[in-house]
Amino acid sequence: MIHEALDLGVHFIKVDYSEDERGAFGRLWGLEEFASLGFASPPLQMSLSRSKQLGTLRGLHWQTKPHVESKFVHVLRGRIFDVVAKVDGGDLRFMARELTAGEGFLIPAGLAHGFLTLCDDVELLYMMDAPFVPAAARGARYDDPALSIHWPFEPEVISERDLSWPAL
Numbered sequence: 001m002i003h004e005a006l007d008l009g010v011h012f013i014k015v016d017y018s019e020d021e022r023g024a025f026g027r028l029w030g031l032e033e034f035a036s037l038g039f040a041s042p043p044l045q046m047s048l049s050r051s052k053q054l055g056t057l058r059g060l061h062w063q064t065k066p067h068v069e070s071k072f073v074h075v076l077r078g079r080i081f082d083v084v085a086k087v088d089g090g091d092l093r094f095m096a097r098e099l100t101a102g103e104g105f106l107i108p109a110g111l112a113h114g115f116l117t118l119c120d121d122v123e124l125l126y127m128m129d130a131p132f133v134p135a136a137a138r139g140a141r142y143d144d145p146a147l148s149i150h151w152p153f154e155p156e157v158i159s160e161r162d163l164s165w166p167a168l
Contacts, residue, residue, distance in 0.1 A: 010107055017102075046125065057158045070107060076125055083149055087147075096149065
C-alpha cells in the first residue's frame with residue numbers, strides 16, 4: 001500500500017501491486033497500517049456505489065456526533081473527482097483530487113465526502129468504522145457558496161435528496 005498525507009487529515013491510498021505472468025496482487029486493507037493512519041477500528045460496514053453515467057454527482061454526505069464515521073473510499077473501476085470537506089464550525093474548506101481504479105481516500109471522522117464521475121461505469125467501495133444511522137445523516141449541496149468547490153464541469157445526474165440539502 002502506498003499512502004500520502006493530504007490536507008484535512010485525509011490520506012491518499014494506492015494499491016501497490018506485485019505483478020507476474022498471472023496478473024497482479026495487492027493489499028487493499030491492513031488493520032495495523034490503517035490504524036497508524038487514524039482508522040483505528042476494523043470496518044463495521046462495507047458498501048458499493050455504482051454510477052452508470054459520466055457526470056453523476058453523489059454527496060456531499062456525513063454523519064453527526066455521536067455517529068461520526070471514518071471512511072475508506074476506494075475506486076474499483078473508472079475515474080472520479082473526489083471531494084472531502086470540513087463543514088462544521090467557522091472553518092469551512094475542502095480538498096479534492098482525481099482518483100482512478102486502485103486509488104482511494106482514507107477520510108477522518110466528521111468530514112463530508114462527495115464525488116463526480118469522470119467517465120461512465122464507475123464503481124466505488126466504501127468501508128466505514130461506524131454503522132449508518134439515518135437520523136444522523138447530513139449533507140451539503142455540491143454548489144454551496146460557503147465551500148466554493150471548483151468541480152471540473154457541471155454535474156448531469158444528481159439525486160433530489162442531494163439537491164435538497166440546506167445551505168451551510
